[in-house]
Amino acid sequence: MLEQKVNRNSHQREVILEELRKVKLHPTATTLYKLVCKRLPKISLGTIYRNLDLLSKRGVIQKLEVNGSTARYDGNTDRHYHICCTNCGRIDDIYHLSKELINIDSTKIEGYVVEGCHMNFYGICSDCRENQ
Amino acid sequence: MLEQKVNRNSHQREVILEELRKVKLHPTATTLYKLVCKRLPKISLGTIYRNLDLLSKRGVIQKLEVNGSTARYDGNTDRHYHICCTNCGRIDDIYHLSKELINIDSTKIEGYVVEGCHMNFYGICSDCRENQ
DNA sequence: GTCCCTGCAAACTCTTTGCATAAAA
DNA sequence: TTTTATGCAAAGAGTTTGCAGGGAC
Numbered sequence: 639m640l641e642q643k644v645n646r647n648s649h650q651r652e653v654i655l656e657e658l659r660k661v662k663l664h665p666t667a668t669t670l671y672k673l674v675c676k677r678l679p680k681i682s683l684g685t686i687y688r689n690l691d692l693l694s695k696r697g698v699i700q701k702l703e704v705n706g707s708t709a710r711y712d713g714n715t716d717r718h719y720h721i722c723c724t725n726c727g728r729i730d731d732i733y734h735l736s737k738e739l740i741n742i743d744s745t746k747i748e749g750y751v752v753e754g755c756h757m758n759f760y761g762i763c764s765d766c767r768e769n770q
Numbered sequence: 771m772l773e774q775k776v777n778r779n780s781h782q783r784e785v786i787l788e789e790l791r792k793v794k795l796h797p798t799a800t801t802l803y804k805l806v807c808k809r810l811p812k813i814s815l816g817t818i819y820r821n822l823d824l825l826s827k828r829g830v831i832q833k834l835e836v837n838g839s840t841a842r843y844d845g846n847t848d849r850h851y852h853i854c855c856t857n858c859g860r861i862d863d864i865y866h867l868s869k870e871l872i873n874i875d876s877t878k879i880e881g882y883v884v885e886g887c888h889m890n891f892y893g894i895c896s897d898c899r900e901n902q
Numbered sequence: 903g904t905c906c907c908t909g910c911a912a913a914c915t916c917t918t919t920g921c922a923t924a925a926a927a
Numbered sequence: 928t929t930t931t932a933t934g935c936a937a938a939g940a941g942t943t944t945g946c947a948g949g950g951a952c
Contacts, residue, residue, distance in 0.1 A: 649950095681908085708940085751899065754891070780933080
């Protein structure tokens with residue numbers, strides 16, 4: 639059995655979590671790094687990655703895999719979904735879906751014990767439509 | 771307006787497509803590369819990537835982003851979904867879902883013109899449960 | 903004092919790209 | 928002959944990791 643390490647409270651980790659919770663736009667590790675740098679100029683990208691990994695494994699934050707290439711992070715762990723603009727890449731939250739969709743985690747799939755479902759929508763946001 | 775280049779039929783592209791359609795397990799570019807190498811020993815990974823990109827942009831194949839890190843490819847473009855085993859990483863097809871889920875693409879989301887939805891399930895496959 | 907966490911830099915993985923040559927039309 | 932596609936190798940982006948020193952408890 640794997641022994642779980644006891645985590646210490648580091649100032650860096652607190653600041654990373656605070657800054658992630660402040661922003662709405664689901665930043666990448668690098669974007670978050672720049673934000674955290676304003677408060678902790680000496681922090682390194684490695685620390686950002688290590689803490690984002692630790693926090694998402696603990697379920698304190700959510701790691702999103704919306705756009706293939708780059709991981710994005712969400713400080714909000716309430717059950718919700720995301721929609722990504724295929725033009726500008728912005729990612730918005732979706733809270734209101736029909737009941738059938740909200741209950742999607744209980745879907746039965748032959749041969750599997752289902753643990754969950756990731757669902758991401760794609761489309762064009764209103765800003766991009768206006769700027770055509 | 772962007773001018774669309776006319777694609778020539780290359781032998782490499784044909785073989786890549788044939789091999790992708792043969793396998794059921796949604797290979798990565800590297801896995802497919804190894805398969806294609808058996809028939810075309812001198813092919814390069816770059817050619818694999820270039821053709822997978824071209825074919826998925828044309829809609830001939832599907833690029834999957836199921837597991838974050840590495841892209842996987844599916845030669846089957848029928849409307850279907852995927853479930854990924856969180857233990858061993860295998861990816862299976864899902865063809866039968868309830869009507870509400872099948873119609874998910876027509877979901878309305880405020881502020882957006884929805885183009886589509888990517889939906890991936892996660893769970894433990896039967897092989898992994900048996901081997902516990 | 904112990905052991906986890908950090909900063910730094912190097913390494914790693916996956917993917918893309920530049921270039922000269924080969925192949926398709 | 929013209930233009931696209933290939934093989935090769937190098938470069939790029941994003942992420943992970945080894946290590947010595949610093950910090951939490």
